[in-house]
Amino acid sequence: MRELSLHILDLVENAVKAGASVVTVSVFQIRGLGLLEVAVEDNGKGLEVPQDVATDPFYTTSTLKKTGLGLSLFKGGVERSGGSMVLSTSPLGGLSVRATMPMTHVDRSPLGDLAGTLFSVVCANPELELVCRLRVDGREIEVTRSAVGKKRDMKTENGIAVAKAYYEKIREGMNTLDITQ
């Protein structure tokens, strides 16, 4: 995949499929150490197999196909850029996928359109509580779907107005923190 944001979208889709009602997406930049950390945590049913099995491209829970490329591709991309990916139990009770990689590695994928990615998630999953944490060197901004939704009037039932407001909040947060691609 061309962008880290597309991997994030894929991980959120996995979380939704695992029955999550809350998903936290974190993008942290530690500039002093030159590190980028991307994490997706959920309160879904968690991992049912060991980590090495879950990242095997020929392991899938789907009955429609024989491959499960999402985690495998993400792990490959992270490791190609000199980083590492860890699967563990999330503080929310489900799965935590956390990747750390050097920001300046030539093979690191760009962050991409994070706001557009989260717009998609909010738009198409109105029941999901989506929390996005953006942090650069200790300065943090958190955007939650419920907080954004509360400020909208009730004419937003198709979720698009809330998604647009969420998109703007993320854009604003990224500009405020000056998050680099």
Next chain:
Amino acid sequence: MKLKSAKDLDALRKEASGRMSIRGDKKRMQIVVHMGTCGIASGAREILNTFAREIDTNGIDTVTLRQSGCIGLCDQEPVCTLQDGAGKEFRYGRLTAQKVGKIVREHVLKGDPVIDYIITQ
């Protein structure tokens, strides 16, 4: 809307009640964009966002937009399934932003399926 009287409250109740009935209405059209890894890698995010933009721009409030996983048609991605008011499903494949615009104009707004883009019906 600021509530200043019982009349305002009643108007709000009626308005909300109307919307609740729309939400529960089985005749509502649903568009599901399939966002498995294959779909996302093929551009499903842009497709979903284009649907949202078209729905918003055209002021359409009778469509529910959802996402789901891979349906095993990886070579046809990005794919969406449109379920019309009668519950009939239409599957559109190899979507582009242009195709989405046409599907919204023809199928969503006029009720005419875009046969050329259908992969299974």
